[in-house]
Amino acid sequence: MTQIEDLTIKEARKLLDSKEISAKELTEGALLQIEDKNKELNIYLEVYDDILEQAKLAQKIIDQGDSKDLTGIPLAIKDNILIKGKKASAASKILENYKATYTATAAKKILEQNGIFIGRTNMDEFAMGGSTENSAFGVTRNPHDPEKVAGGSSGGSAAAVAANMALGALGSDTGGSIREPASFCGCVGLKPTYGSVSRYGLMAMGSSLDVIGPITKSVADAEIIFNVIKGQDKYDSTSHIPVRHDGKSVGSLQDSSRDLRIGVPYHLLEQDGISREVKENFEESVEKLKNLGFEIKDIKLPNIDKSLTIYYIIMPAEVSSNMARYDGIKYGLSLDGNPSTPLRTSNLMEVYKKTRGEGLGPEVRRRIILGTYVLSAGYYDAYYGKAMAAREVIKNEFNKAFNEVNVVLTPTAPTPAWKIGEKTSPLENYLADIFTVTANIAGIPAISIPSGFAKINDKDLPIGIQLMSAHGNENVLFEIGKNFLGETT
């Protein structure tokens, strides 16, 4: 029998439709992997109890010949995306027992096709982190080496795909949270154009940066999920059908893919903190793309190195505002101010402070404090105002670059997955986002594609490259990505 580890979504679709495999068999294949490895790797926080019923329903639709792209496909969902009636905790104590009261648009679109959500995956609390070490429910281990992090914040989603516990997964990306774990786990991760996928039902972190996207085994699979979840949604006023910056309509590629030009900002690779393995792998990847017939051009993005600074101002500012809703009043954890006083004598302020003090983890608290600081009177112009202006400069630099090249190529992360517990200061962790935050700042789409391995202590750790393109030009990323991985198009 065909095993789940041998299948992509595209291949599984064919086997499901030709009745060579059933939705139940496919789902049970994922469950078997979960039983075998989830305890050790801590990938799923919960496996839903209705998946076999979901599989039965999907099978009925397949049998009727009405299947769509994701009918009967077992998928994982990040713990910050809502499905009505199911728990969604964002890996936080403050929402440990929260049950979603509505369904996210992206999840709804998959459920309407009878895709099967197997369970919710571990993450950095409220998506704040790059290693899943900030989860209130323990770290997710990397399937390639359990001593290493899976990356984050969508670490559980990437690890679920890498460990064959699902054929694909939904993650969310604010500064690299889909792409970095995808690169650490050897998967494909797509951060779509800002606004191309509705954020309705995604727990907000940095609202001007957040986007939902897929993590998969192949570029073709990422494209399949993206095409299902994208689209304008009246419940997210920032969602839209993207128009290219030069006003040309976004459509299928007219020119032969060989005419696509890849820009490489080599000056970015001269920074400190980029590992030898990543640099070597990047050089090899550039060579490979050259050999595939793509034109490589050295480009300059003079202010791109300021991206991380801009990001760590705008993001905490938005975090501090968005986290205000978790106050212990309407839902989630609610702690009484002073346990020694009778219930009725403690006041509202004590409930807020106690609930947030105990319910939110250290990284979340740190970012709230930082955000409160940069937004406070006297500092607003020096930080937030300046960062917003600098954000425009970055956007313009990219717009200019995309007049010359179709995509910009960088490594996805400066290093392969690090050892669990190795990074001790917050700043050290933040520096891992150096290549990924730019796409969120500019709102452009970006994809991480597996490009090889680094041999570290006898273990092969995956490395990824990142391709970024102009607003709405995901199709260029798919085209080059498929070529790079040798996927038949």
Place this chain on the structure above:
Amino acid sequence: MSISKEDIKKLADLARIEMTEKEIEKLSTEIDDILDYIGQISHFTKASRDEFDENQIRNVMREDESDPEKPDSREELIGEFPEREGDYLKVKKIL
């Protein structure tokens, strides 16, 4: 730039987060390091607020009315209340 323990205490107060002395102390060092890093933005002379095109961001308004297409979640919302009296949300006294 240096941020004092008092500053952190004030920020924690504003953000409605209870913190221990130990955490405040640790946080003031960490936030200091981060502020050192993001303080680089001050050298970014190219960007001024004039360059920020406010026209690109506009507000999207809608009528304040219930959406008939939206599934009714009343029961589920009430079910998530930490404390309730009948269908009312129960809160502690304000002062």
